[in-house]
Amino acid sequence: xxxxxxxxxxxxxxxxxxxxxxxxxxxxxxxxxxxxxxxxxxxxxxxxxxxxxxxxxxxxxxxxxxxxxxxxxxxxxxxxxxxxxxxxxxxxxxxxxxxxxxxxxxxxxxxxxxxxxxxxxxxxxxxxxxxxxxxxxxxxxxxxxxxxxxxxxxxxxxxxxxxxxxxxxxxxxxxxxx
Amino acid sequence: xxxxxxxxxxxxxxxxxxxxxxxxxxxxxxxxxxxxxxxxxxxxxxxxxxxxxxxxxxxxxxxxxxxxxxxxxxxxxxxxxxxxxxxxxxxxxxxxxxxxxxxxxxxxxxxxxxxxxxxxxxxxxxxxxxxxxxxxxxxxxxxxxxxxxxxxxxxxxxxxxxxxxxxxxxxxxxxxxxxxxxxxxxxxxxxxxxxxxxxxxxxxxxxxxxxxxxxxxxxxxxxxxxxxxxxxxxxxxxxxxxxxx
Amino acid sequence: xxxxxxxxxxxxxxxxxxxxxxxxxxxxxxxxxxxxxxxxxxxxxxxxxxxxxxxxxxxxxxxxxxxxxxxxxxxxxxxxxxxxxxxxxxxxxxxxxxxxxxxxxxxxxxxxxxxxxxxxxxxxxxxxxxxxxxxxxxxxxxxxxxxxxxxxxxxxxxxxxxxxxxxxxxxxxxxxxxxxxxxxxxxxxxxxxxxxxxxxxxxxxxxxxxxxxxxxxxxxxxxxxxxxxxxxxxxxxxxxxxxxxxxxxxxxxxxxxxxxxxxxxxxxxxxxxxxxxxxxxxxxxxxxxxxxxxxxxxxxxxxxxxxxxxxxxxxxxxxxxxxxxxxxxxxxxxxxxxxxxxxxxxxxxxxxx
Numbered sequence: 196x197x198x199x200x201x202x203x204x205x206x207x208x209x210x211x212x213x214x215x216x217x218x219x220x221x222x223x224x225x226x227x228x229x230x231x232x233x234x235x236x237x238x239x240x241x242x243x244x245x246x247x248x249x250x251x252x253x254x255x256x257x258x259x260x261x262x263x264x265x266x267x268x269x270x271x272x273x274x275x276x277x278x279x280x281x282x283x284x285x286x287x288x289x290x291x292x293x294x295x296x297x298x299x300x301x302x303x304x305x306x307x308x309x310x311x312x313x314x315x316x317x318x319x320x321x322x323x324x325x326x327x328x329x330x331x332x333x334x335x336x337x338x339x340x341x342x343x344x345x346x347x348x349x350x351x352x353x354x355x356x357x358x359x360x361x362x363x364x365x366x367x368x369x370x371x372x373x
Numbered sequence: 374x375x376x377x378x379x380x381x382x383x384x385x386x387x388x389x390x391x392x393x394x395x396x397x398x399x400x401x402x403x404x405x406x407x408x409x410x411x412x413x414x415x416x417x418x419x420x421x422x423x424x425x426x427x428x429x430x431x432x433x434x435x436x437x438x439x440x441x442x443x444x445x446x447x448x449x450x451x452x453x454x455x456x457x458x459x460x461x462x463x464x465x466x467x468x469x470x471x472x473x474x475x476x477x478x479x480x481x482x483x484x485x486x487x488x489x490x491x492x493x494x495x496x497x498x499x500x501x502x503x504x505x506x507x508x509x510x511x512x513x514x515x516x517x518x519x520x521x522x523x524x525x526x527x528x529x530x531x532x533x534x535x536x537x538x539x540x541x542x543x544x545x546x547x548x549x550x551x552x553x554x555x556x557x558x559x560x561x562x563x564x565x566x567x568x569x570x571x572x573x574x575x576x577x578x579x580x581x582x583x584x585x586x587x588x589x590x591x592x593x594x595x596x597x598x599x600x601x602x603x604x605x606x607x608x609x610x611x612x613x614x615x616x617x618x
Numbered sequence: 619x620x621x622x623x624x625x626x627x628x629x630x631x632x633x634x635x636x637x638x639x640x641x642x643x644x645x646x647x648x649x650x651x652x653x654x655x656x657x658x659x660x661x662x663x664x665x666x667x668x669x670x671x672x673x674x675x676x677x678x679x680x681x682x683x684x685x686x687x688x689x690x691x692x693x694x695x696x697x698x699x700x701x702x703x704x705x706x707x708x709x710x711x712x713x714x715x716x717x718x719x720x721x722x723x724x725x726x727x728x729x730x731x732x733x734x735x736x737x738x739x740x741x742x743x744x745x746x747x748x749x750x751x752x753x754x755x756x757x758x759x760x761x762x763x764x765x766x767x768x769x770x771x772x773x774x775x776x777x778x779x780x781x782x783x784x785x786x787x788x789x790x791x792x793x794x795x796x797x798x799x800x801x802x803x804x805x806x807x808x809x810x811x812x813x814x815x816x817x818x819x820x821x822x823x824x825x826x827x828x829x830x831x832x833x834x835x836x837x838x839x840x841x842x843x844x845x846x847x848x849x850x851x852x853x854x855x856x857x858x859x860x861x862x863x864x865x866x867x868x869x870x871x872x873x874x875x876x877x878x879x880x881x882x883x884x885x886x887x888x889x890x891x892x893x894x895x896x897x898x899x900x901x902x903x904x905x906x907x908x909x910x911x912x913x914x915x916x917x918x919x920x921x922x923x924x925x926x927x928x929x930x931x932x933x934x935x936x937x938x939x940x941x942x943x944x945x946x947x948x949x950x951x952x953x954x955x956x957x958x959x960x961x962x963x964x965x966x967x968x969x970x971x
Contacts, residue, residue, distance in 0.1 A: 215794065219623050222796040228623070230794040234649060234732070255881030257793050257874065260957040418687065418813045430825050436813035438686045439827040441709050444679035447671065451683025451691070452813065454667045455641060460815060478679070481672035 196226075196251050198336045199259045201276055203244035204268025204289070209323035212349070213266070214245040216327065219348065220341030221249040229257040242271050249336050264334055266326055268309070269293065287330055289322070305329060305372045312367045321364035328368025339365050383408040383417075385434045394595025396552045396585030397425060397494065401432055403562045404465070404492055407569055408435065417461040418452050420445045424467035425500035433465075440464070443475025446482035449489040458575055463490040468509040469499045472534050479538070486543030486577040490568045493534065493580055496587040497606060504590030508532045511605055516590070531609060535582045539615035545577030546570075547616035551584035553602040557612070567617075576618055584610055621796040626761045626786065627652030629797050630720060631660070633768035634692055637802040639718070640666035641691040643680035645673055645699060648732040649788040650722035653694040674699040678706030678719075685715040686826035688812030690772055694720035696788075697738050698729060700746075707781050708747030711843070712828025714811075716775035718768070719753075720784045722791040725953035733953030734788035734874060739930035742785050743902040750840050752847050754854060755783040755902045757872040761795040767899070769802045774854060776806050778846050785901060787926070789874040789955070850903055857905035858897040862912045865894030867965050870909060870935050870945075871924040872898045875956065879924055882961035893965055901931065906938040914942045920968050924956055925949040 200217070204210040214230050221228040231246045246259035264285040267273035270293050273286075280286050282301045291310035307329045309322040331339055339362075346361055380386075383405035391397045408417050414435055421429035423442035430437040440448040445464035453462040471479050471493050482489060498516055499505040505518040509531050513522040523531075535549045546568050550561040561583055568579035584606050586598040593601055624632070631653045634642075642657040654670065661668035671677035677693050684691040695703060700721045710717060723738045725731035742755045754774060758764035767784055775782040813824045830836035858876075861883055862868060869879045876897040883893045896912040898905050913921040913935075921943050923932040928951035935945050948956060948964045 215623070218794060222621060222623050228796060230623070231789060232792055234788070234792050253880075254795075254877070255884065256878040256958050257789060257795075258878065258955055258957070260959060415817045416815045418815065420683070427829060430827055434816075434823065436816045436824040437826070438683060438813055439713070439825070439829055440682070441679060441705055444675070444682075444706070447676040447679035448683035448686070450669070450676075451641070451643065451680035451685070452687040453683075454669065454680075455684045455687035455689040455691075456814065477672055478676055481676065484672075485669075 196249070196336070198249040198264065198334060199262050200247040200264045200266070201244060201259050201262045201279060202247065202266045203242060203272035203276055206243045208243075208268045209320070210243050210266070210268055211245050213323045213327050214247040216342050216345040216349070217247050217249065217337060219345035220337040223341045223344060224337055226250060226337075227252060227254050229254045231257045242269070242275070244272065244276070264330065266330060267293065268323070268326065270295070285333055287326060289326060291322070305333060307368060307371050309368070312371065313364060316360055316363055316367065318360050321361055324361045324364035325368035325371070328365035329372045331365065332369035332372050381405045381409045383414050383434050385432055387431045389432055390428060391425065392589045394586055394588035394598055395425070396496065396583065399552045399558060400492060400494060400561070400583050400585065401429070403558070403565055404463070405433060407562060407565045408461070411566070411569060411573070413461045413569070413573075416459060417463070418456060420449045420452070420462070420464040422464065422466040422470040423501075424470045426465050426467060426494065427501065429465050443470050443473070444478055445470065446475065446478040446487070446489065446491065450482060450485070450487050453487065453489050458488065461490070461569060461572060463492060463569070465492045466494070467500065468493070468495045468497065468507045472508040472532050479534070480541065483538050483541040483544045483578040483580070486545070488572050488575055488577060490572045491580040492565065493582045494585045495534070495582055495610065496585040497531070498587050498590045500587050500590055511609060533610065535580070535615045538580055543578050544580070544616050545618045546579040548614045549582040549584065549610060549612050551602060551607065551612060553584070553586065553599045621798050623794050624761060624797050625652055625792065625794050626764055627722070627791040628656045629761050629765050629799065630768050630784070631656040633765040633799050634718065634772070635660060635664065635666070636799050637690065637769040637772040638806060639690045639692050639772060640664070641684045641689045642666070642668045642693065643671050643677040643684070643691070644693050644695065645671050645677050647696045647699045649724060649791050650694050650696045650720065652791065653720065674702035675706065678703040678710070681717050682706055682710055682713070682715060685710065685717045686713065686813050688809040688814055690776070690806060692718040692720065694722070696722045696724045697726050697735070700738060700741070704741070704747040707753065708749050708751060709828050710781045711747070711751035711753065712749060712839070713826050714779040715781070715826065716779050718771045718775055718782050718784065720786065723785065723787045731953040732788065734926060734955060735953045736787060736873060736875065736926040736930070737951070738785070739901060739925070739927060742783055743904065743934070751843060752902055753781050753783050754850060755785045755900065756856070757785045757899060757901050758790055759873055759876045759897065761790065761793060762797045764790055765797055765799055769800075772802070773805055778850060780846070785873070787874050854900060855903045855905045856899035857908040858899060859908060859912055860895040860897065862894035862896060862915070864917060865892050866917060866919045867891065867893035867969070868913045868918050868921045869893060869895045869924060869961070870897075870913070870921065870931070871895065872901055872931065875924050875926060878956060878958050879961055881958035882965070885958060885962045886965055889966070891965065891969065898931070904934045904938070906934070909935055909938040910940070910942070913939050913945070918943070920946065922946045922948060922965065922968065924961055926953065926955055927951060
């Protein structure tokens with residue numbers, strides 16, 4: 196198994212965190228993982244993206260150039276990275292704010308209204324977790340509880356009260372593509 | 374037979390390379406005497422510069438590091454941070470080293486209130502490289518790179534480092550002295566004691582600027598040099614304590 | 619010990635601390651700021667010293683002073699900042715002081731970019747500073763390897779009284795991978811040459827110095843250094859040979875690029891092409907024999923050097939094979955990282971040609 200993922204969106208949409216949670220959960224399951232952010236001025240207020248590899252074998256390139264899955268949280272990310280999906284790979288589109296469909300027909304596209312679902316849950320910030328839920332449902336590359344363990348590690352025990360809403364977000368995201 | 378004079382233990386027996394009439398030998402001896410009298414020889418680490426005093430590591434009978442040109446305050450910072458407050462760390466720098474290439478290092482060491490002491494020899498010229506213009510060279514003074522005399526329009530007026538460093542919050546003791554007379558030599562020794570005292574008492578950065586002579590590159594006899602220091606340098610570089618906290 | 623997911627820069631900083639480093643002098647520059655930031659948080663809590671210097675020039679001279687006083691000390695920077703440190707590195711080599719310098723390479727020349735690059739190979743391995751000296755340089759290809767090499771770096775620096783560089787790139791610094799940091803056994807030798815304050819009779823007066831004004835004295839010092847360098851070449855050269863047995867193509871790359879080559883090798887395998895990789899882990903000393911033996915083995919048809927540069931390490935590769943084989947090159951000057959697909963295509967094109 197080698198999952199080569201690209202997570203992309205606006206700065207502030209939590210795309211780097213999505214990638215880190217996935218990598219952390221993979222590590223907890225004993226898999227080889229790597230997380231690599233695109234860094235630099237483009238991150239300040241612009242688009243952010245990260246490459247995440249999860250594998251049963253040691254990871255070669257940490258830079259994902261041909262992705263098994265691309266997550267696009269906004270329109271510029273979709274425009275930039277649709278072409279990076281491997282034939283037969285998956286493309287996850289945040290349909291709440293992206294006004295177009297996938298153009299390629301050799302890939303599997305999933306449309307997830309992340310922001311609407313997050314608002315329904317009463318916390319607009321969990322839109323990224325909604326998308327991560329959808330991603331996990333389709334790729335099954337790590338266990339959802341591992342992602343929540345990773346989130347708890349990241350938030351610290353003081354913010355453990357945020358775990359239930361994030362669990363719900365992951366589930367609703369999974370349901371949206373299930 | 375009664376011993377009437379004994380050279381300080383804090384100087385080695387190595388014969389110094391300085392020219393006749395040069396002030397470096399005097400200042401070396403003063404620094405070494407103060408180290409010995411304060412009982413600090415075993416706790417002292419010196420930092421030698423690039424310039425005429427480049428061989429200071431041969432003369433001071435203490436552990437010592439030779440720094441790159443202008444970087445002595447940074448080297449001293451590294452050593453002091455390792456050796457801690459009980460040590461005495463001093464740099465010995467000339468005017469090219471401190472007031473030209475090493476201005477960033479000296480200003481920032483003072484700015485950090487680095488607990489080091491600096492002995493700054495200002496003789497208004499580059500000695501080791503052969504008499505070129507220094508930032509402290511006086512207006513009209515002829516050197517090998519200001520053959521028509523230092524021109525203010527071309528290269529500005531001489532820099533007064535003590536005044537500059539005294540404005541910095543982190544400096545604890547700043548004094549300008551000279552070694553052109555017995556009285557001034559005694560005052561210089563007292564200034565060095567105060568500077569080292571400021572370090573030992575953890576007050577902050579300390580510096581003694583010593584106006585000194587360079588007969589060889591000034592093209593003067595040793596006696597004429599003493600006169601020139603008094604007549605030409607003292608009016609532009611007033612002696613005195615510029616900072617004491 | 620459980621694994622932890624750590625960013626390369628932070629892992630390198632923690633590894634240094636575990637190796638007994640208690641002094642860090644640095645100046646901010648992207649992409650290595652996580653190292654000074656991490657040090658600024660950790661050092662005060664463990665009785666160490668983090669100091670943000672006024673410049674890279676000052677920082678390396680503070681390293682000189684601290685190393686001269688006997689401490690395990692380091693600095694870190696990125697390419698333009700390393701250029702500024704080169705004066706100090708030459709002095710440190712000349713004064714025979716141990717220290718560790720981390721370079722998270724970014725694109726150049728000049729201000730260049732802040733993205734990953736390997737454009738500092740010449741500077742690192744061919745001098746950089748003035749005079750006849752060398753600097754051991756480790757080129758990690760993963761965060762774990764960066765940690766392990768940091769610890770080796772401190773030991774080797776002390777063993778040979780020499781500056782040691784960990785030569786990484788922005789990707790190694792910014793990447794997160796699962797890692798384990800072991801506490802270093804801390805075999806720092808006794809440093810009776812250090813300036814710690816001299817008590818007569820205990821040892822000779824310590825003088826840390828690189829000035830040897832008499833020609834004979836300077837020659838004696840440089841011959842001492844050269845003898846040490848020959849010993850380092852013999853004992854400290856590190857290299858990885860991956861998949862080289864029976865390979866018809868041999869790739870040569872270091873650092874992040876070597877990992878990308880491994881992915882390309884896996885892609886080529888699927889197409890029935892057997893390729894291998896020889897990866898210098900020390901770029902100085904350069905593993906010339908291993909590179910030669912891998913590239914000139916019977917059955918090898920072609921060799922390719924891959925770098926994020928216009929071609930720098932390739933000169934050492936060519937010297938290593940000494941005309942026995944033609945070495946092709948794939949690389950990008952600046953900061954564009956070659957992709958695995960690009961490398962595989964290049965190999966296939968060479969094969970078809």
